[in-house]
Amino acid sequence: MATFTTACQAEQHNENTKNNDHMQQQDIQTAVLRGDSAALKSALSKGADVNTRDENGRTLLLIATNNQQLEIAKILVAHGADVNLQSNNLDSPFLYAGASGQLELVKLYLEHGARFDIFNRYNGTALIPACERGHVETVRLLAHTKDFPIDHVNRLGWTALMEAVILGDGTEKFQQIVQILKDAGAKLDIPDHDNRTPLQHAEAKGYQKIVQLLK
Numbered sequence: 001m002a003t004f005t006t007a008c009q010a011e012q013h014n015e016n017t018k019n020n021d022h023m024q025q026q027d028i029q030t031a032v033l034r035g036d037s038a039a040l041k042s043a044l045s046k047g048a049d050v051n052t053r054d055e056n057g058r059t060l061l062l063i064a065t066n067n068q069q070l071e072i073a074k075i076l077v078a079h080g081a082d083v084n085l086q087s088n089n090l091d092s093p094f095l096y097a098g099a100s101g102q103l104e105l106v107k108l109y110l111e112h113g114a115r116f117d118i119f120n121r122y123n124g125t126a127l128i129p130a131c132e133r134g135h136v137e138t139v140r141l142l143a144h145t146k147d148f149p150i151d152h153v154n155r156l157g158w159t160a161l162m163e164a165v166i167l168g169d170g171t172e173k174f175q176q177i178v179q180i181l182k183d184a185g186a187k188l189d190i191p192d193h194d195n196r197t198p199l200q201h202a203e204a205k206g207y208q209k210i211v212q213l214l215k
Helices: 002-034 037-045 060-066 070-078 093-099 103-111 127-132 136-143 160-167 172-183 198-205 208-214
Strands: none
Touching (some): 002 037, 037 070, 070 103, 093 103, 093 127, 103 136, 127 136, 127 160, 136 172, 160 172, 160 198, 172 208, 198 208
């Protein structure tokens, strides 16, 4: 009888622990979603997991990054949040910050262990979509970051330079991006899967200033 009672007590303890953990996860996720720094700090002080994930595999830090919550991100990073953990769709805080041009978050994540060998669902770096979307200052930062793989080729067969040419519109900000990449030492002649170079694409699109930069 005593053994049965002890087993029941242990089972109840485990169930209570699971419930408490679940409540902590809900509390800390709600705090992040609301941008409530006080509630976030309180949940963390009570032992909530700083790398808690939601149903889509997003960590708290990725949620904060998705919502452009710099101050919340700073709190999470200060408590040890991992800037490289990927969600189900392979986003990570660092990759998403780069892609969305959140310069201060990119700086923060570079200072806290951002890795350059973790890639998004297109097998791309943080730099490639930043080039596509015209995030000039983010491109400048990453292109001049030591050991960043500036010439990485994604699944589409495109480098950051290629993406700036093909998916950009040839306007001034994309001209700046091409200049930044060139100045940072990017290889200008890496072809795509069709063996066409950035220069050939720029010529076909009539982007004369970019053509001049690439010649």
